[in-house]
Amino acid sequence: MELGRGFSFVARQKRITLEGDHFYVDLVFYNAILKCYVLIDLKVGKLTHQDIGQMQMYVNFYDRELRQADDNPTVGIILCEDKKEAVVKYTLSRENKQIFASKYKLYLPTEKELLDEMKRGEPLIERQSKMGKNI
Numbered sequence: 416m417e418l419g420r421g422f423s424f425v426a427r428q429k430r431i432t433l434e435g436d437h438f439y440v441d442l443v444f445y446n447a448i449l450k451c452y453v454l455i456d457l458k459v460g461k462l463t464h465q466d467i468g469q470m471q472m473y474v475n476f477y478d479r480e481l482r483q484a485d486d487n488p489t490v491g492i493i494l495c496e497d498k499k500e501a502v503v504k505y506t507l508s509r510e511n512k513q514i515f516a517s518k519y520k521l522y523l524p525t526e527k528e529l530l531d532e533m534k535r536g537e538p539l540i541e542r543q544s545k546m547g548k549n550i
Contacts, residue, residue, distance in 0.1 A: 421448030431476055440473050451487040452477045455494065462498035 425443040432438075442455040454473050458466055470491040477489040 418444065418453075421446045422453070423447060425452070431473065433476075438469070438472070449487060449490075450485065452482065452489040454489060454491045456491070458493060458495040460496055462493060462495040462502060464502055466493055466495070467503065 423445045425445050426440070427442055429440045429443045430437055431440065440454050441457045444453040444455070445451070446453055454470065454477065456466065456470055456473070470493050474489045474491040482489060
């Protein structure tokens with residue numbers, strides 16, 4: 416319910432085996448409204464180009480092997496402690512619409528931090544649309 420409407424939990428640590436090598440997607444969901452798989456990888460530390468390549472492999476696998484004809488393309492989300500915009504920009508193609516990387520915090524912000532964020536002068540709708548754009 417915290418992810419939003421339409422999400423169904425599919426698996427945790429979902430194993431993908433390719434030519435004898437095992438890979439594990441941290442979280443797999445299916446969104447019935449969007450009609451697509453949503454893969455989430457949780458990374459401790461700074462995001463690397465290897466992390467992005469790994470997610471690209473997971474997305475490609477789901478799109479080629481598990482996606483049904485009437486499903487939309489799989490979405491991959493990488494949540495990490497820190498990321499450099501340049502690493503994301505140059506690892507993903509300009510046409511990317513499937514993989515997103517975002518920082519997470521290890522704690523909830525204080526009330527003051529939330530108020531400061533709201534006072535930055537940018538309307539919430541603009542901030543949300545920027546958050547949703549391809550990175």
